[in-house]
Amino acid sequence: MALVAVRNLLHDKVRFLITLGGITVAIVLIFLQGGMYLGFMRNAAGMIDRTDADVWVVSRNSPNFDWSRPFPERYVNKVRSTPGVAEAKTLIFGWGFLRLPGGGTEQVEIIGYHPPLSGAGTDGSSWGEPSGFVQGDASSVLGGDRIILDESGSRKLGGLLVGDKTEVMGHEVRVAAMTRGIRSLTTAPYVFASYPTAKKLVSYLGESNTVFILARAEPGVSPGELKRRLAGRLPNVDVLTRSEYSRRTRLYWTIQTGMGFGFLMMTFLAFVVGLAIVGQTVYAATMEHLREYATLKALGATDAEVRTILWTQAAASALLGYLFGVMGVWWVARGLEGLGMPVLIPGWLYVGVFCIGFVLCLGASVISVRKALSLDPAMVFRV
Amino acid sequence: MRILEAAGVWKVYETGLIRVEAVRGADLAVEAGELVAVMGPSGSGKTTLLSILGAMLSPTRGTVLVEGTDLSRLDPGELSTLRRRRIGFVFQAFNLFPALTARQNVELGLKLRGWPAEDVGEEALKSLDSVGLAQRADFLPADMSGGEKQRVSIARALAGGPRFILADEPTGALDARNGKAVMDLLSRRAREAGAAVVVVTHDSRIAAFMDRVVHMEDGRLTLGEAGRVS
Known part of the structure; x- marks a missing residue:
């Protein structure tokens, strides 16, 4: 079934490129929002984190x-x-x-x-x-x-x-x-x-x-x-461990200034835009291949096998979109750094965005999967 | 050996006050190696009967046995298994997967039948060879003629040796010459394999390839004239 999934995915190259483009843009946006937030936070608490002091005494x-x-x-x-x-x-x-x-x-x-x-x-x-x-x-x-x-x-x-x-x-x-x-x-x-x-x-x-x-x-x-x-x-002063003061500083900028909410909103919007683009293209592709899914069901394919095809397509799109996204964000981050915008992308962010990309693609496929599973295999006899 | 036995099959659709009797008490038995054509005009209930015999639609009344298995006793998952293991389908519009080559289309059918991955390649080529398409194994459907596509479809249906073949208007999308060639091939290969074949069609020329022709009109099956075995 994986072969059917991949061949179908690559068969309509224009649609596939549109899907990849949507995922890549979403991944780049999510990376940048996360990376910029972390970059700002690194700068915000950088003076604290760079010291080896165990405790900071600061004004009340x-x-x-x-x-x-x-x-x-x-x-x-x-x-x-x-x-x-x-x-x-x-x-x-x-x-x-x-x-x-x-x-x-x-x-x-x-x-x-x-x-x-x-x-x-x-x-x-x-x-x-x-x-x-x-x-x-x-x-x-x-x-x-x-x-x-x-x-x-x-x-x-x-x-x-x-x-x-x-x-x-x-x-x-x-x-x-x-x-x-x-x-x-x-x-x-x-x-x-x-x-x-x-x-x-x-x-x-x-x-x-x-x-x-x-x-x-x-x-x-x-x-x-x-x-x-x-x-x-x-x-008359506050005594904080280094990690406490670093956290307090980050929380201040994240919550008190609304910066964190702003980044969170932008990340959410990037996710929603990606979801909409990928969902639309995956659904359109599914509608175009409905007869093939009905044929598969007529030939005896189980729901799990039909689901596997669509999930495989979603996963493959997510993986490729992620790879292109990583390449894209590398260039964009370089440009932003040049403009003085800090972008920090630690290893765990790569893992996190990869997971978000997968959830995005799988989520975008849910409607398509439901559509394919609800097909009446007898439709293959109706021309 | 009796492969298919349908007895007293009814299919009634009821929507509000509207009641449509698509199939009315159909009886049909097909032996191994026997080819039967079901002929009738559009709207006579052929497609509904085909869906019932193909284990895709449950009859309102009556029983359908495929190689002795009563379809009414199977759940949807078991019906899927029966279709993939025991029935070969040939469709009017070929229903090949456009992104897969001829060989991959046949391999897919074999994989669905549960063939081990290491054997499907060879078996698919063998099946394509039996329909004269071994040289075209790596062609996509888009690069093949209508007749060739239907031969791939037949190769897919027969690959793995199912005992029951259901063909829906197999010549419907072909010209007369290709139609004859395809029917010749289907009947010859089915007989060699000892498969029971039910062909639903309104193409009277198919009768020449059949052992038996039954007519369907207003949901009823009536015995027709015997066909000529080619």
Whole structure:
């Protein structure tokens, strides 16, 4: 029966191509919606996920990384003196403006970290340092008034290159290094600086304040246990494990902003459009082959065998449409990445979209299957 | 050996106040190797009788036995099994699968009969050879003449050796020369195989190939003149 299914499918090549086109478009759309959502979420929580800190101390009810408020810097001493804390560091974050080379300003997100004294650990990113350097390293900001930009934001910032000078919040700074692949969820590019420089750039936060305290637990102390201990000593801030803060940030952008619902709706619409296209073409193909299905039933084919033909056609269409879709999304994602739209397609998304494609094709075949099964085999005697 | 025995077969359709007696008390018995034509005008009930004898339609009354099996005792799944194992069908419009080659069409029939996959290729070629189409085995139906298509249809019906062949207007879509050739082939191959053949037709020229001709009119079967065995 598989032979009948495949030969029938390929017999009308135009119809088959239309079906494949419908599935491919649906698959590409679903991939892109999922990939863009994941890409945005990666950027949203990227600063949190890249660190090796077990626990984050943040301002009370901080909804996400980008909306955090300052709190007293001295809390870091309480953190360091808490049993079970191996190491703790402050990390500062604030919004600012960067003067563009051609005039005008651009809003940026300024991050102040404690740079290593040499190039060691430049890609470790364990305490909020940037990573993925194409020029320089995390220690390039040592010496003051130096900043690190990411290639993705460089164009937006007037094409600033390593060695160029500019101003951030009225302070002259020099671009000391360049990274690749660090993007914020907001449209504002990240500007990395040493902790003291960043404090100067975002002085409005207050001299004695910081924005985050990152703590690493001693061996044998779980992040949950460390969080419990710190929360007992720091009543006016939120203490979250890294995964909790990452999840909180993602949930904020997903639910509070409606972004998640938007992506979900678009994915659903892509599914429905695909379902409609494939359903229509599969049904039309079935109607065209009704006499063949009746002949099969007259010759003694069982319902299961007739069903097998249609399901095989649906599955084959799904598989081919998926493969074309994967190829298509690869090109489209490349284009979107070039435009600054993050598209993240992890392995599980490939599996998920493959399953969705199958459900789409099988769902689109349901009416056709019912039609074929309800045929009266005696119709073969009516010309 | 009696292959088909239909006794007192009625088929009545009732829709609201309308009652149509499509088949009225038909009796028909066909022995192995015997060829019987059922002739009659359009609307006489031939197609309904054909559907009943082909195990596709249940009679309102009466019994149909195929090789001793009472069709009324079978459920739809068992009727499907009986059709695939014991009955060969030849259709007026050939009903070949356009996407399959001649060989694949015959192979499909064999697979439905439950033949092992490793044997169907050889058997299909043998069957096509018996109808003189071995050289055309890899042609699609679209690339064959009407006569050739009907010969493929006969090869499919006879492949696997069913004992009962039902043919619906087998010459209906063919010119006189091809019609004669096809009937000659069908009758010769059926006799060689010892199959009982029932041909439903309104083509009087078919009578020449039949052992017996019965007429159908207004749902009733009446004995007709004996045909000439060719």
